[in-house]
Amino acid sequence: MLPKPRYLPAGESALVVEFGDTIDPKIHDQVLALDAALQQAKWGGVTETVPTYRSLMIHFDPRRLTTEALADALAGLDYASALPRTRRQLWRIPACYDPPHGEDIAEVAALLGLPHERVTGLHLGARYRVYMYGFAPGFTFLGGLPNELTIPRRAVPRPPAPPGSLLIAGGQALIASCAMPTGWYGIGRTPVKMFDPRREQGFLAGIGDELCLERIDSAAFDAMSAAAEAGEFCARHEYLDET
């Protein structure tokens, strides 16, 4: 039996349902199950839900719902077996580690005492889960980074890493959708646009989807960048078999 979640107010217009305080697929599964159940239940007054690593934030209209009534209704909701709205997918994301991309590889290798090829090999070989989006549209936060690549955030942010940067820090990995100054380390780059408002499907991956990386060289990177600019996904994807 899983422990009961905590209900924590975030003002009068939002409620946090917290399942834990760590990065753990079991905790995230509960977040996604509650999210799916609420999407299906369509409760009046619930305006938006935001899944994160370890909690679900429920935004609601206080004219139609109170925090208390929402928490009561949640306590009576059987969501343990709720299925996500959409089937989970596996995304194969092309990744380039060749110059001029991945400009922080040498720094990471030196800090961790690993050969360059070990850094890229570990990053490339991992199977990731999309835990949440945050910071900016399409900024994709991943779990599943091998422990050997755990590196603390920089004390001082580095100059903006370009869109598509594959960043690591604090035991997490992410795919940046736009340029920003960052305390993370850029060790590769993908031509894939995780978010493009001009595409019919603006965001590529669903939360809970899995993701792996496939190495490309810089010539392939340039060709795929042009295709992505023209609106192509440039990432293969398949449904995960879950019975």
Added chain:
Amino acid sequence: MGGCLRVLRAGPGATIQDGGRHGYLRYGVTPAGPMDWVAFRTANSALGNDRAAAIEVSVGGLEVICEGTPLAVAFAGGAFLWRRDGVLLPQAARLLLEPGKTLAARAGDSGAFAYLAVEGGFETPVTMGSRATHTRSAMGGIEGRMLRAGDVLPAGPTERLDGASFEAMIDAPWLAREPDPFRVVLGPQDNYFTVETLSAFFEGQFTLTPVVDRMAYRFDGPDIAHARGYDIVSDGVALGAIQIAGDKKPLILMADRQPTGGYPKLGHVVRADIGRLAQMRPGETCGFRAVSVAEARAALLAREDEIAATLQCLRPLRRALTSERLFEANLIDGVVDPLDSEQTGGEFYEGKI
């Protein structure tokens, strides 16, 4: 063709905002929307709009000219100085702007944001269901950026013809500045702070630093030390979140907040007070007071009821020229502008109706 406003001059920070870009928080999309939703909704309500796209004017000011057909416009928020063709207007008013007439806003002695709404709303392009500008992700408004001279803002269709009875000042007492502490609902990470630290927060005086933008306001004041560290695994962020990072100072997250964040949130400034907080300027001080969720909700519903009655708070512009109003006007230091020769009592509010 319909009417439009052409921007003649826009100070930094003038943007198009509507009720916000909702439904995409889960993808990292910031809702944006007005910094002071109360003033934004008041200006719109005076025109019978709901949350139509309006111009958010910052202390940088704005000047526009009406083109095409006459436009019903309304403005409210902060102690801004509004002028039509150079003639001073009330701080909040509803006008029928004729083609060729200019409307200008300048920052007064207080307040950070004013809203210029048009009947039917500005029909700038819609991105992901909203016209709200979020400059960081270059979405909404015009090309996702702040307004600048030359921008043309088409207005939605309108059938307004009764100009004579239309022009009015908006006498909205809920827009007045109040010195009261901002109300705060504790959580979700109030347990990251000791009881003593929380009392220090609620007893302390805080000064708004110059580090302010549409994303967050940084305050200085007594240290708010964490009892259990300040790195949390990222969770959701709501409007008004009081985030305490490693510097032990409150950072209050505003309209352009990111949807998720990784610092402990002591509490949230209640929705009813967040517009008033948005109107603060760097150097101004404030305090905070803890309230229950039920109190916060009641305050919000009461504020919304007030805004819904905006149409009952209109007073004809001509009749607004009473000795009482002039007396009030003279008490507002910021209205006196030595560079403007037309600022005499006789011309105050003298609109061309």
